[in-house]
Amino acid sequence: MEKISITIDGYSLEVDPGKSILNAALEADLYIPHLCHHPDLPDVGECRLCVVEIEGGGEIRTSCKTQVEDGMVIHTKTEKLNAMRRLSMELMLANHVDDCTTCPKYLKCELQSLIQYLEVSTSRLRRTLNSVPVNTSNPLFVRDLNRCVSCGRCVRACKELRGVDVLDYQMTEDDRVMVDIKNHHSMEEEHCRFCGACVEVCPTGALQDKEGVLKPNLNWDLELVPCKAECPAHTDVPRYIRAIKEGRYQDAIAIIREKAPFPHSLGYVCMAFCESVCRRKEINQSLSIRELKKFAADKDEGLWRERANFKPKTGKRVAVIGSGPAGLTAAYYLTKLGHEVTVFERLPVAGGMLTTGIPKYRLPREAVQEEISEIIRAGVTILTNTPIESLTDLKAKGFDKILLAVGAGKGNRLPIEGADYNNVYENIDFLKGVSLGSSELVGDRVVVLGGGNVAFDCARSAIRLGAKEVVIACLETREAMTASEDEILEGLKEGVKLLNGRTFLRIEGLNDKGTGVRCQEVSSFTFDESGKLQLILKPDSEHVIKADTIIFAAGQKPEIPQDWDVPVKRGNLIATENEIKVIGRNDLFAAGDAVYGTHSVIQAIAAGRKAASVIGQELNGDGDIEDKLTNDVIPSQYLGREEGFLEANRNECMDDCYNDSSACGEAGRCLQCDLRTQITRPKLWIHYKIK
Amino acid sequence: MIGKERDRWKEKSVDQIKDFISNVYEGEVKNPCPVDRLKALSDTLRRKSCGECVICREGILQLSVLTESITLGSGRDGDIDVISEISEDMSIGSACDYGREVGRIAKKIIDDEREQFERHIKRKRCDALVCKKFITYYVAPETCNGCNQCLETCEPRSIRGGEGLIHIINPDSCTRCGDCVMACKPGAILKTSASVPNLPKEPVPVGSAQLDSIQGSLMSQKRRRRSE
Known part of the structure; x- marks a missing residue:
């Protein structure tokens, strides 16, 4: 299209026809004050701040609503125009709370920036503010109409951008016009989708996110999308949920795989931090994100492989010690960076906690094996049954860097009498034994000491091995147990007995065999200033829980061979710089539970990614491990009205997994918080070259 | 609570708008006090603004509040200039003919009757004996x-x-x-x-x-x- 020539304030511009004067000016870095204009919304010309004069026209026009014409000579800052702008601004401010400093939008406010630019105060006008209570009656937003200037951006965002049409100009009882929910209803009654577009486009403090819903984050895109921010690997949750909803299952699995090489395992056992911050839970229940991930992983046809980015071979060699999720993730991405990676595993199977810690009733071994095979297919060598005695020897075999991803593989045994009887196990050893198929681990009566998820893993495994009576005894009350509620309920359903508020005095026994745990009841406990446990015991409450098998489930710590000469800190954790470089060593790195203590699979994966990236940089690469495994599908900004959207309850996925229709239904509950990140953030006057 | 319907002048013709406003004006034309007249007019007309453009929504409201304040004896130096400026900006800068027409009427009143406004503000007098405060x-x-x-x-x-x-x-x-x-x-x-x-x-x-x-x-x- 041929360009046309216009002149704005003496600057000659060549612009595309059909553009508004305002857009032509702003694109040329020439500021014209504006407030109701938003780059993503249709212009309406309501704030009257963008007024301009066109030579020969005589009339004053709003530049957002006037199209450029060839030869136009436009003035934007005459005395008259400035006066008109100031008056419009004064009129808005007369009807606006006049205390900026108490506003959450203070210093982030477009209106405030305009006040500064136009240098206005309202002293010559009468206050017209019609005070109304701040409305917090909906689950996610604060609506303070005392700070609203009726620019109508939210109305247009809701109606034109989203097609939900919840907001409009409404008459008050005193015949004043203000922006409100249609028919003065609640947002729920008007089927708000809680997408946040209205909040995003609001130039003042009138519409805000409720405090605590979003965690401050320097990365705005993460701040607005809590599920993605909370995931240690920053998995793009809304993007894959949307792909599932739209039936693009191969896209969904590819998006998950962009951040984690264990999607199927995560679908079974991820701690789903995403769900705990899901904004949907403020409305009714969080989205069932983990189940949807499992659903997508089940559908994986491997199409993403063609897009996986493998960099040219570098000839550098990396040794990874430990084949858990952290080690294998690091190995996978280091291989993709072109390095030759060998993983050393002391056990006969690879997978770490995925194969020898988490019981298989929770995480089917086929799912893990499939994912490990995928990593081997990518070029990683895994040597099982290969303990590393000496790091020096390993280094001497020609490895440029060594990553310690040994996990926290040593169970804690409480220092009580009888703790070393033959039939007393540590959680990790017990679970490893179960996983590797050792027989005769349990007798008829099993007592597990501890109240976390691992205690339940032990107890429920014992039931599956044929134990007739399984007891979990722990210090905490039922409410204070660290095990997840799901685990507790499942355990109880399977017949696990809970004994809360117990302290363990000793293990009674005969010959080499424990026969029971002598306990006392605890009415309360605290930790003193030095972190030492202080118990208040119930008098005369000593008793013995009879047992044929006793399992300590009192936490784990890393097992670091002395000969490695690796610096350790409290809890036998490897001492590192930035949770990655082993202190004092430039060829040695550490990642996973061995660095920060027992955590989650997804945390280990995130740590493995970080390790790969850092080691990649140390090996003179860019360390860029990001994958783009699917085409970008630009999501529709349009949501439309959907009755019943807010009422839809979480589908708990009773029959093992979703089918296509239930997955689509559950994915449809997503509020799509990420759509808000697509909305352009308007520039303020300060950012323009010519102001 | 269902809100009252808003008038949507943007969808109406210039003649419809002018007819409506002149009807309102006719109702007040006999009011001998120009300040009270402008007060009554702006109070009625602000209730009919569609409320979407700032100068009309806030401008007429400001005129109404300002004139009411003058009739109550709280007029201040500078009020006349503000009324004059708002009316003029409305008459040239409103998005539709509703605001422009209201602006023209207000401008005419303030221009023609400047002295009466001044007497209200400075002397606290209402020569037409309409403003009760005076x-x-x-x-x-x-x-x-x-x-x-x-x-x-x-x-x-x-x-x-x-x-x-x-x-x-x-x-x-x-x-x-x-x-x-x-x-x-x-x-x-x-x-x-x-x-x-x-x-x-x-x-x-x-x-x-x-x-x-x-x-x-x-x-x-x-x-x-x-x-x-």
């Missing part, structure tokens, strides 16, 4: 027939007197409702925006008030000014 009701002693009708209709009980006595209105509690004026058959109750003539201090028998002696003995000439 007027005082009193009983003309020579006309009062002592019928006591005014006293009986006065809700705030601001009138003293009795059968056969010249009644006296207490200006401090008088609400300027005008009920007594309607009740007074001989038309003895008058209002003024300037000074009140000399009046008896206490109700005296009808006929006993002699203007000369009253003037000399009871009250001296005093200009009453109400600025509170």
Whole structure:
């Protein structure tokens, strides 16, 4: 299209026809004050701040609503125009709370920036503010109409951008016009989708996110999308949920795989931090994100492989010690960076906690094996049954860097009498034994000491091995147990007995065999200033829980061979710089539970990614491990009205997994918080070259 | 609660808009006080603004609040300039003809009657005797027939007197409702925006008030000014 020539304030511009004067000016870095204009919304010309004069026209026009014409000579800052702008601004401010400093939008406010630019105060006008209570009656937003200037951006965002049409100009009882929910209803009654577009486009403090819903984050895109921010690997949750909803299952699995090489395992056992911050839970229940991930992983046809980015071979060699999720993730991405990676595993199977810690009733071994095979297919060598005695020897075999991803593989045994009887196990050893198929681990009566998820893993495994009576005894009350509620309920359903508020005095026994745990009841406990446990015991409450098998489930710590000469800190954790470089060593790195203590699979994966990236940089690469495994599908900004959207309850996925229709239904509950990140953030006057 | 319907002038023709506004204007054209006229007009017209453009929504509201404040004696220096500026900007800068037409009317009133506005603001006078804050009701002693009708209709009980006595209105509690004026058959109750003539201090028998002696003995000439 041929360009046309216009002149704005003496600057000659060549612009595309059909553009508004305002857009032509702003694109040329020439500021014209504006407030109701938003780059993503249709212009309406309501704030009257963008007024301009066109030579020969005589009339004053709003530049957002006037199209450029060839030869136009436009003035934007005459005395008259400035006066008109100031008056419009004064009129808005007369009807606006006049205390900026108490506003959450203070210093982030477009209106405030305009006040500064136009240098206005309202002293010559009468206050017209019609005070109304701040409305917090909906689950996610604060609506303070005392700070609203009726620019109508939210109305247009809701109606034109989203097609939900919840907001409009409404008459008050005193015949004043203000922006409100249609028919003065609640947002729920008007089927708000809680997408946040209205909040995003609001130039003042009138519409805000409720405090605590979003965690401050320097990365705005993460701040607005809590599920993605909370995931240690920053998995793009809304993007894959949307792909599932739209039936693009191969896209969904590819998006998950962009951040984690264990999607199927995560679908079974991820701690789903995403769900705990899901904004949907403020409305009714969080989205069932983990189940949807499992659903997508089940559908994986491997199409993403063609897009996986493998960099040219570098000839550098990396040794990874430990084949858990952290080690294998690091190995996978280091291989993709072109390095030759060998993983050393002391056990006969690879997978770490995925194969020898988490019981298989929770995480089917086929799912893990499939994912490990995928990593081997990518070029990683895994040597099982290969303990590393000496790091020096390993280094001497020609490895440029060594990553310690040994996990926290040593169970804690409480220092009580009888703790070393033959039939007393540590959680990790017990679970490893179960996983590797050792027989005769349990007798008829099993007592597990501890109240976390691992205690339940032990107890429920014992039931599956044929134990007739399984007891979990722990210090905490039922409410204070660290095990997840799901685990507790499942355990109880399977017949696990809970004994809360117990302290363990000793293990009674005969010959080499424990026969029971002598306990006392605890009415309360605290930790003193030095972190030492202080118990208040119930008098005369000593008793013995009879047992044929006793399992300590009192936490784990890393097992670091002395000969490695690796610096350790409290809890036998490897001492590192930035949770990655082993202190004092430039060829040695550490990642996973061995660095920060027992955590989650997804945390280990995130740590493995970080390790790969850092080691990649140390090996003179860019360390860029990001994958783009699917085409970008630009999501529709349009949501439309959907009755019943807010009422839809979480589908708990009773029959093992979703089918296509239930997955689509559950994915449809997503509020799509990420759509808000697509909305352009308007520039303020300060950012323009010519102001 | 279902909101009231808004008028959508953008969808209407210039003629429809002008007709509507001139109808409202006609209703007020006989109002002899230009400040009160503009107040009444802007109060009616602001309620009909579609409310989408700032200058019309906030401008007419500001005119309404400003003129009301002037009629209540709280006018300030600079108010006239503000009214003038708002009217002018409305007449040239409103998004549709509704705001422009309201602006033109307001501008004409403020331009034509600038002096009356000034008298309201600076002198606290309403020459048309419309703005209640600036007027005082009193009983003309020579006309009062002592019928006591005014006293009986006065809700705030601001009138003293009795059968056969010249009644006296207490200006401090008088609400300027005008009920007594309607009740007074001989038309003895008058209002003024300037000074009140000399009046008896206490109700005296009808006929006993002699203007000369009253003037000399009871009250001296005093200009009453109400600025509170």
